[in-house]
Structure formats: structure tokens, C-alpha cells
Amino acid sequence: MSNLNHTYKSWRLNKRPVGEIKNSDLSLVEENIPEINDNEVLARTIYFSLDPTNRIWMSDVDQYMEPVEIGDIMRAGGSIAVVEESKVNDVSVGDIIQGGMHGGWQDYFTVPGNDIIKLPKETGLPLTAFISVLGFTGPTAYFGLLDIGKPKKGETVVVSAAAGAVGSIVCQIAKIKECNVVAIAGSDEKCNWLKNELGVDTAINYKKQNILEALRLACPNGIDVYFDNVGGDTLDAALTLMNKFGRIPVCGLISMYNDWSSTGPKMYRNILMKTLTVTGFLVSDFTDQFEECLQTLGQWVAEEKIKYKVDVVEGIENAPTAVNKLFTGENQGKLVIQTSREP
Amino acid sequence: MSNLNHTYKSWRLNKRPVGEIKNSDLSLVEENIPEINDNEVLARTIYFSLDPTNRIWMSDVDQYMEPVEIGDIMRAGGSIAVVEESKVNDVSVGDIIQGGMHGGWQDYFTVPGNDIIKLPKETGLPLTAFISVLGFTGPTAYFGLLDIGKPKKGETVVVSAAAGAVGSIVCQIAKIKECNVVAIAGSDEKCNWLKNELGVDTAINYKKQNILEALRLACPNGIDVYFDNVGGDTLDAALTLMNKFGRIPVCGLISMYNDWSSTGPKMYRNILMKTLTVTGFLVSDFTDQFEECLQTLGQWVAEEKIKYKVDVVEGIENAPTAVNKLFTGENQGKLVIQTSREP
Numbered sequence: 170m171s172n173l174n175h176t177y178k179s180w181r182l183n184k185r186p187v188g189e190i191k192n193s194d195l196s197l198v199e200e201n202i203p204e205i206n207d208n209e210v211l212a213r214t215i216y217f218s219l220d221p222t223n224r225i226w227m228s229d230v231d232q233y234m235e236p237v238e239i240g241d242i243m244r245a246g247g248s249i250a251v252v253e254e255s256k257v258n259d260v261s262v263g264d265i266i267q268g269g270m271h272g273g274w275q276d277y278f279t280v281p282g283n284d285i286i287k288l289p290k291e292t293g294l295p296l297t298a299f300i301s302v303l304g305f306t307g308p309t310a311y312f313g314l315l316d317i318g319k320p321k322k323g324e325t326v327v328v329s330a331a332a333g334a335v336g337s338i339v340c341q342i343a344k345i346k347e348c349n350v351v352a353i354a355g356s357d358e359k360c361n362w363l364k365n366e367l368g369v370d371t372a373i374n375y376k377k378q379n380i381l382e383a384l385r386l387a388c389p390n391g392i393d394v395y396f397d398n399v400g401g402d403t404l405d406a407a408l409t410l411m412n413k414f415g416r417i418p419v420c421g422l423i424s425m426y427n428d429w430s431s432t433g434p435k436m437y438r439n440i441l442m443k444t445l446t447v448t449g450f451l452v453s454d455f456t457d458q459f460e461e462c463l464q465t466l467g468q469w470v471a472e473e474k475i476k477y478k479v480d481v482v483e484g485i486e487n488a489p490t491a492v493n494k495l496f497t498g499e500n501q502g503k504l505v506i507q508t509s510r511e512p
Numbered sequence: 513m514s515n516l517n518h519t520y521k522s523w524r525l526n527k528r529p530v531g532e533i534k535n536s537d538l539s540l541v542e543e544n545i546p547e548i549n550d551n552e553v554l555a556r557t558i559y560f561s562l563d564p565t566n567r568i569w570m571s572d573v574d575q576y577m578e579p580v581e582i583g584d585i586m587r588a589g590g591s592i593a594v595v596e597e598s599k600v601n602d603v604s605v606g607d608i609i610q611g612g613m614h615g616g617w618q619d620y621f622t623v624p625g626n627d628i629i630k631l632p633k634e635t636g637l638p639l640t641a642f643i644s645v646l647g648f649t650g651p652t653a654y655f656g657l658l659d660i661g662k663p664k665k666g667e668t669v670v671v672s673a674a675a676g677a678v679g680s681i682v683c684q685i686a687k688i689k690e691c692n693v694v695a696i697a698g699s700d701e702k703c704n705w706l707k708n709e710l711g712v713d714t715a716i717n718y719k720k721q722n723i724l725e726a727l728r729l730a731c732p733n734g735i736d737v738y739f740d741n742v743g744g745d746t747l748d749a750a751l752t753l754m755n756k757f758g759r760i761p762v763c764g765l766i767s768m769y770n771d772w773s774s775t776g777p778k779m780y781r782n783i784l785m786k787t788l789t790v791t792g793f794l795v796s797d798f799t800d801q802f803e804e805c806l807q808t809l810g811q812w813v814a815e816e817k818i819k820y821k822v823d824v825v826e827g828i829e830n831a832p833t834a835v836n837k838l839f840t841g842e843n844q845g846k847l848v849i850q851t852s853r854e855p
Contacts, residue, residue, distance in 0.1 A: 230781075230785075231752075231782070231785060232785045233756075233784070233785050233786070233787065400780070400781075409574075413576075419783050419784045420784075421784070422780075422781055422784055425781055429781065430778075432775040432776060432777075432778055432780075433775060433776030433777040433778060433779070433780030434775075434776040434780060435773075435775055435776060436776070437743070437765075437775075437776030437777060437780070438573075438743075438765055438768055438772065439574070439792075440762050440790055440791075440792040441576070441762045441763075441764070441765055441792040442573075442574060442575045442576050442792070443576070443792065444576065444791075444792045444793055444794055444797060445791070445792050446789060446790070446791045446792075447783055447789070447790040447791075448783075448787075448788070448789045448790075449782075449783040449784040449785070449786065449787045449788050449789075450787055451787055454787060
């Protein structure tokens with residue numbers, strides 16, 4: 170092995186959280202790194218992704234994939250790693266790869282040769298671009314807004330959790346499509362960033378403003394697309410103001426993840442009254458179109474039509490604390506844990 | 513004028529109902545029939561339609577068209593009438609016409625020449641076919657199931673209010689499309705009709721059975737299309753069992769119409785978890801495809817692939833009492849008021 174570390178650390182699920190995630194719901198376990206087999210690599214994690222959906226996977230609610238089992242390593246929605254040992258043809262020590270479904274909340278992992286996806290080299294972009302705008306969150310924004318939301322020039326697009334990893338990209342794609350973009354976020358700092366840096370037309374601080382009244386002012390022609398990351402009261406306010414034939418891509422319902430007993434939207438009836446289309450989606454359902462999507466996003470990033478922010482928290486030991494920032498609204502942009510240095 | 517009647521009767525909205533519709537919420541008013549103008553006809557109503565949406569129009573909740581104003585004649589979702597006096601070229605006394613937006617809860621009305629739609633002659637079908645399966649309710653079933661629900665052969669289609677005017681047609685179209693059809697209704701008599709006459713695979717009496725458990729048994733492969741007429745607990749049960757990429761055409765939410773304060777579905781989260789598409793629709797949004805739809809439905813009726821039932825209540829004075837049958841589940845098939853004899 171190419172380094173002196175013979176152990177690796179991982180966060181394993183101890184018990185299913187009740188309410189917000191507590192450190193005691195997970196255990197940081199240290200174990201020996203296994204010998205790799207033929208056609209496998211050993212990879213050292215550099216970054217792994219923290220996402221609201223971690224909270225779904227920790228629960229045993231009926232969900233879009235299997236929950237993480239008690240005792241298993243916590244699943245990550247993407248990671249970036251460097252190959253430290255390789256028994257795979259064409260993969261060399263030092264190659265940078267995507268962790269895919271193999272790189273969870275852990276600082277080392279093995280990957281079979283067939284599952285290896287190398288990052289492109291010499292792109293001029295920082296590595297963190299490939300765990301944010303060019304990882305999963307950019308494509309989530311892209312497919313959710315364009316394929317499900319189908320915004321037309323001049324329409325009004327409202328985005329909740331707009332300063333988040335997905336929301337901030339949605340806002341900018343909607344501006345590229347020449348829409349009236351209304352961003353909802355939870356602090357003045359986020360609102361200023363959305364307005365001054367990302368160019369949204371209106372930013373609403375939902376912690377300070379009455380969301381329904383603020384949306385009514387920002388959307389004099391009603392709402393055509395509501396890109397939902399949160400559910401709850403914000404969803405109800407948006408439903409109230411939707412135009413006939415409006416579209417609601419459902420990307421997330423973060424306000425519900427800590428307590429599934431909350432009810433559905435009071436204004437559900439407007440799906441009928443305004444003949445809306447509400448569609449849940451997962452980025453993993455669009456793999457056929459991924460390459461085209463990444464090319465377009467990459468070009469927009471290169472042209473500075475899309476900016477992105479990555480909130481890096483150092484140290485694997487901080488993962489359970491850091492993931493709660495997604496629920497309190499403390500983070501801005503894509504939240505990741507850095508577990509080792511970039512090569 | 514061609515008859516001795518110089519007055520007509522109409523039900524006018526007195527006040528907005530609280531809970532179920534009471535006779536005192538409307539007034540039966542007798543007034544003089546106005547003289548018709550050039551390019552107008554005077555029509556005598558034979559049948560007018562009673563529909564769950566009457567209850568929406570009586571309320572002032574934000575809705576898909578303007579509510580009926582206090583003092584105005586109650587709007588009907590279709591009527592059939594005979595021309596008694598005509599100042600329109602090509603329209604003769606004795607012609608049978610659709611009331612369109614002109615024939616409300618009233619026994620006479622006038623129609624401008626441009627709005628006249630004559631019924632086809634010598635079809636061999638009873639007149640009531642044209643206020644049910646070949647009126648609005650058949651096309652509602654047709655477009656909602658085929659354009660929104662998009663059922664594929666072998667898929668499971670669940671239909672609520674399945675013995676109703678729309679639901680009963682949905683069930684039969686779904687059988688024509690070779691689906692596993694599960695019908696939900698509120699009496700054993702209705703369930704027997706659905707199973708023995710209309711050929712559904714399973715009929716569930718929701719007043720006797722636990723709806724979630726009964727659906728689970730009837731849908732061993734999950735639900736692909738849930739055609740919703742009711743909302744409420746039935747919607748929650750269906751959401752619980754929906755398959756990935758399931759479709760929910762929202763045709764009605766009758767369980768909510770008497771009390772808008774009820775909350776949305778507790779299982780709303782499954783729109784995300786199962787990547788569902790939930791779409792509200794109105795038959796009036798499909799006028800471009802009406803002719804094709806009526807041809808197909810007409811052929812299915814002629815071939816006896818589609819049967820339909822019309823529940824005729826005689827006497828305009830009974831309209832407010834009769835409309836409540838839609839909410840208590842007393843009626844079966846299309847509910848209409850007959851105000852005068854067929855010619």
C-alpha cells in the first residue's frame with residue numbers, strides 16, 4: 170500500500186434519528202482497510218457530499234431507495250477520491266474518481282473496476298465543482314427545472330431553499346431562460362447573494378417576511394413554476410398563487426424530513442382548481458441525458474452564467490453535526506465534508 | 513310563442529352554503545320569459561346536469577372559473593333542451609340542442625345563434641346519452657384517463673367514486689385498455705354493478721372495508737394510475753401504494769367540497785418518494801380533441817363496450833335536494849334533473 174495508514178474511519182448508523190440528527194445516532198468506527206482484490210482499487214476520499222436526503226436514508230419511511238440499515242456505513246450522495254492502489258487496467262495511482270455508490274461517509278473505500286468513473290483532467294475547474302454544479306446537484310437543478318418545470322421566457326419561477334446547492338443553480342438556469350425569478354431563502358446574507366451575485370429578480374427572507382404576502386408582491390402575474398425543495402408553509406403559499414397549468418417539480422420536502430407526521434399542503438385543492446402538474450423526480454432517472462446536461466452546465470460555468478458556492482467542512486468527525494446545517498439553514502451552496510487533502 | 517307558458521322557473525343562489533347544500537341556500541324564482549331578439553332562440557329545458565362541481569361554484573373559494581354570484585341563476589354542467597321559438601336561420605322549432613353555458617338550473621332559457629349546438633339526429637341513442645357518456649362526463653373520463661393517466665396494458669388502475677358518472681366510464685375505458693381495474697364505491701349494490709355489469713376486476717365498498725388493506729390486496733403489483741374523484745383518506749391510501757412513476761389524474765376532490773378547511777394528503781411525500789405525477793384537469797381544456805373523443809366513445813357505446821347509467825330525478829323543484837345525493841353517495845351513474853318531457 171502506498172501510505173502508512175492501515176485503518177479507515179466510517180460513520181455507521183446506530184439508530185434511526187427522532188427529529189434532528191444527533192451524534193449518538195451514528196458511530197465513528199475505525200477498522201482495518203481490506204486488501205483489494207483483482208480488478209479493484211483502493212480510493213482515499215477527499216470530499217463527500219452532505220445532502221438533505223441523508224435524513225431520509227436514516228429513516229425507515231417508505232422511500233425512493235432502500236434506507237441505510239442499522240450498522241451500515243452512512244450513504245453519501247456523491248464523493249470524490251484519489252486512487253491509492255490499483256489492480257484495474259487503465260486506472261493508476263493518483264487518478265481522481267467519483268465515489269458513486271461506493272464512497273459513503275468514510276475516508277477510504279474500494280471500488281470494482283466496472284464502477285470506476287474518472288474525473289476529466291485539466292478542466293481548469295476546482296475539484297469541488299465535480300461534487301456540486303457538475304456532480305449531482307447541478308443536474309438535479311437542470312432536469313428538474315427544464316424537463317419537469319418547462320419554464321417559458323417571461324414566466325415567473327419561484328424557488329425555495331434558493332441559496333442551497335440545487336436551488337442556487339435553478340435560479341440561474343431560470344434567469345438564462347429569461348424568467349422572472351423569485352428566490353426564497355432564510356437570511357439577509359443569502360438574499361443579498363441571490364440578488365447581487367446570482368441576479369434573481371426578487372429574494373425573499375422567509376424568516377423575516379410573511380411568505381404569502383411577499384410572494385404576492387413578487388409575482389404580480391402569478392406563479393408558473395414553483396421548484397419545491399421544502400414543502401410545508403412555503404408550498405402552501407406557492408399553491409395559493411399558482412397560475413392555470415402551473416408546474417411544480419418536487420425536488421425535496423426538507424421541512425418534513427425530521428417529522429413525517431406533518432400533513433400535506435392545505436391548498437392541495439389548487440392542483441384541481443388551477444389544473445396544476447406536480448411531479449416528483451430524482452436525478453438518477455435522467456442518466457441517459459447526463460452527458461448532454463454536464464456539457465451544457467460546464468459551458469455555462471465557463472461563461473460565468475452560472476456561479477456556485479461550496480461550503481467545505483473539514484474532518485470526517487464533523488459529518489453528523491454538519492449535516493444538520495442543512496436543516497437549520499446555516500449553510501449556503503453545496504455542503505461537503507473534506508476528509509483529506511487534494512493531491 | 514308556441515306554448516301557453518309565459519313564465520319560467522329558475523333556482524337562484526341565496527347565500528353560500530355552509531357544509532351540505534340546504535334548500536334555503538337557493539330560491540326557486542318564477543319570472544316572465546323575455547321576448548327573444550333577432551338571432552336568438554327560446555329553449556325549453558328537458559334535462560339539466562347535477563355535478564359535484566355545483567358545490568364548488570356555490571362557494572367563493574378560489575376556483576377554476578368564477579363562482580356563481582349571489583342572486584344569479586345556478587350554473588349547470590350541461591343541459592338538453594328543445595327549441596320552442598327561433599329567430600335563427602337553420603334552427604327550427606323542435607330542434608334539440610345542448611344548453612352549453614346558457615342552460616342553468618332553469619326550465620326555459622334563451623341562446624344566441626352563435627352558441628347553438630344541435631344534437632345529432634337519429635342516432636338510435638336515448639337523449640340522456642348526450643348529457644352523460646356523450647355529454648361532458650364521458651369525455652372527462654376519456655381525457656383524464658388516457659391523456660393524463662396514460663395507462664398501459666397490464667397496469668393497475670384504481671378509480672374512486674367508481675359508480676359515478678365519470679368513474680364508471682373510467683373503469684370501462686381502463687378495461688378496454690386491458691388494465692387490472694380496481695373500483696372503489698360506497699355500497700354493495702354499486703360494487704355488484706361495477707363487477708358484474710361493468711367488468712372491473714375488484715370492487716371495494718369503502719364504507720365496509722378498510723380502504724388501505726383492501727387496496728393492498730387488490731393491487732399486489734402496486735398502483736400505476738389512481739384516478740381521483742374524492743381526495744381524503746382514499747387519496748392517502750392510494751398514495752401509499754403508488755408505484756414509481758405512477759400517475760394521479762385529479763378529476764375531483766368531493767370529500768373536501770363541503771369543508772375546505774380539511775388538510776391535504778398525509779402521504780403527499782410519496783409524490784417525491786415514488787416520483788409521481790399528480791395533474792389536475794378540466795374537460796374544457798380538451799375542446800380541440802372533443803370530436804375525436806365523442807366518435808370513439810360513441811363507437812364503444814354502440815359496441816356495448818361501454819355501458820352507462822342515468823339517474824333521472826323529475827321536477828326542477830327537487831334540484832337542491834337531489835344534488836346532495838352526490839355527496840351522500842345515494843346516486844349511481846349520471847345524475848340529472850328532468851324539467852319537461854322529451855318531444
